Amino acid sequence: MEFYSMAFIKFKGEQLFDGYHLLNDKVLICSEEGEVIDLVDSADAGEEVNELEGIISPGFINCHCHLELSHMKGRIMEESGLVDFVYGIITQRHSSMEEMLDAIDKAETEMLDQGIVAVGDICNNNITAAQKQKGRLYYHNFIEASGVLPELAPVRFQHSVDLFREFSLQYSIPVESNSIVPHAPYSVSTELWESIIHFPGNHLFSIHNQETEAENEWFRNKSGEFNRLYSQINVDTSSFQPTGKSSLRSYLPRFLRNQSLILVHNVHTHEDDLQFSKTFSSDNEISWCLCPNANWYISRRMPPLDKLMENDCRIVLGTDSLASNYQLSIMAEISRLQEHFPHVSLETMLRWATTNGAKALQLDQLLGSFEKGKRPGVVVIKDGNAMRIL
Ligand SMILES: [Zn+2]
Structure with missing residues (x-):
């Protein structure tokens, strides 16, 4: 069942840093305004996940x-x-x-x-x-x-x-x-x-x-x-x-x-x-x-x-x-x-x-961290560089 509405944006990197730890196999779900909705296991993330090279991190x-x-x-x-x-x-x-x-x-x-x-x-x-x-x-x-x-x-x-x-x-x-x-x-x-x-x-x-x-x-x-x-x-x-x-x-x-x-x-x-x-x-x-x-x-x-x-x-x-x-x-x-x-x-x-x-x-x-309700910005880190993606 697709639990999360399509209006949400989902990100998955090679790894995800949640503000505290580097995690594997996690998907970040945000609203279009950048509010953190959830951080879930890949298996529970449903469809339309943006898969990116590099590490997903808060701003x-x-x-x-x-x-x-x-x-x-x-x-x-x-x-x-x-x-x-x-x-x-x-x-x-x-x-x-x-x-x-x-x-x-x-x-x-x-x-x-x-x-x-x-x-x-x-x-x-x-x-x-x-x-x-x-x-x-x-x-x-x-x-x-x-x-x-x-x-x-x-x-x-x-x-x-x-x-x-x-x-x-x-x-x-x-x-x-x-x-x-x-x-x-x-x-x-x-x-x-x-x-x-x-x-x-x-x-x-x-x-x-x-x-x-x-x-x-x-x-x-x-x-x-x-x-x-x-x-x-x-x-x-x-x-x-x-x-x-x-x-x-x-x-x-x-x-x-x-x-x-x-x-x-x-x-x-x-x-x-x-x-x-x-x-x-x-x-x-x-x-x-x-x-x-x-x-x-x-x-x-x-x-x-x-x-x-x-x-x-x-x-x-x-x-x-x-x-x-x-x-x-x-x-x-x-x-x-x-x-x-x-x-x-x-x-x-x-x-x-x-x-x-x-x-x-x-x-x-x-x-600072991907916790529900925060709007920390979403960044992808690749080859020692960072890029803001939300
Ligand atoms: Zn100074």
């Missing part, structure tokens, strides 16, 4: 991007190291509005084509807002504040609040999809930090974490390459007091209870940092976002994946921006990790790209 979650930097593709040399990369972003980010908007549109289309359905996107201005309003992808907008001069904290914070209001009111992006976040531990004064964490409704944070060892040196004893960066851009750092501890150990206790965090990069996160972070995991849900292609681009380094896995960290994936990447593709991030960590299974990495990412962006009621 991918890109937990870290800077869509507004898309026009900077190829501008900054590879292997520059983080400090010179940051300097390059500060000094080379300007372009004509036309060029920037065109690059944003192309970058978003690339993400869609590569099976990405949701993005955690860093925003310093409003130039991505009109694109986001089209609703082609889900976004959580992390409105980024930075500034090491304590006297500038009120102005910098007000700029972020204005941007938050613009996204929420003028562009009608739901309030809960926007947060004000600190750029990085080394770029935010104590005064600015306090304003950010106490901003009403701020429940989900993203912060660039330990992307370079220089960040730890800065916090431990105010030494290392950040001195060079701040003197290059003429910033007075006399108000910064070193803590004698690593970056993560210095700033993690300064978040409030129940604030969820996405820590991005973690290339120089060490075992004692991971142990320390566990004392916060009951109060603060922490996701560890890896952007391996950006790390490769900037410093030819990889994050300590085995240590993160041994410590049961919730790993998620991000592309970072086109300023430090060759493309915006989660499958390309997985390929880079597979190259360096061949002992980690594809099933595990797909979990980071789907269910874990959806939890990190607090979109798991809708995205």
Whole structure:
């Protein structure tokens, strides 16, 4: 008996990844609008099954991007190291509005084509807002504040609040999809930090974490390459007091209870940092976002994946921006990790790209897995590439 109406669409791949496990001999049944109706054994699926080569998977979650930097593709040399990369972003980010908007549109289309359905996107201005309003992808907008001069904290914070209001009111992006976040531990004064964490409704944070060892040196004893960066851009750092501890150990206790965090990069996160972070995991849900292609681009380094896995960290994936990447593709991030960590299974990495990412962006009621009622998008993975099919 044909149980499922012909209005449903059925997919069968060589394998199916449901958001948790790679399964054999399963058929996904969706409505035309993409709602998951059921996941059944092939024998129970009836007729008209679309049989595809490759692995069927829920759409991918890109937990870290800077869509507004898309026009900077190829501008900054590879292997520059983080400090010179940051300097390059500060000094080379300007372009004509036309060029920037065109690059944003192309970058978003690339993400869609590569099976990405949701993005955690860093925003310093409003130039991505009109694109986001089209609703082609889900976004959580992390409105980024930075500034090491304590006297500038009120102005910098007000700029972020204005941007938050613009996204929420003028562009009608739901309030809960926007947060004000600190750029990085080394770029935010104590005064600015306090304003950010106490901003009403701020429940989900993203912060660039330990992307370079220089960040730890800065916090431990105010030494290392950040001195060079701040003197290059003429910033007075006399108000910064070193803590004698690593970056993560210095700033993690300064978040409030129940604030969820996405820590991005973690290339120089060490075992004692991971142990320390566990004392916060009951109060603060922490996701560890890896952007391996950006790390490769900037410093030819990889994050300590085995240590993160041994410590049961919730790993998620991000592309970072086109300023430090060759493309915006989660499958390309997985390929880079597979190259360096061949002992980690594809099933595990797909979990980071789907269910874990959806939890990190607090979109798991809708995205990340093939469970009844969700609309996670349907992707087929073949030869290391992904393609959105629903
Ligand atoms: Zn970034």
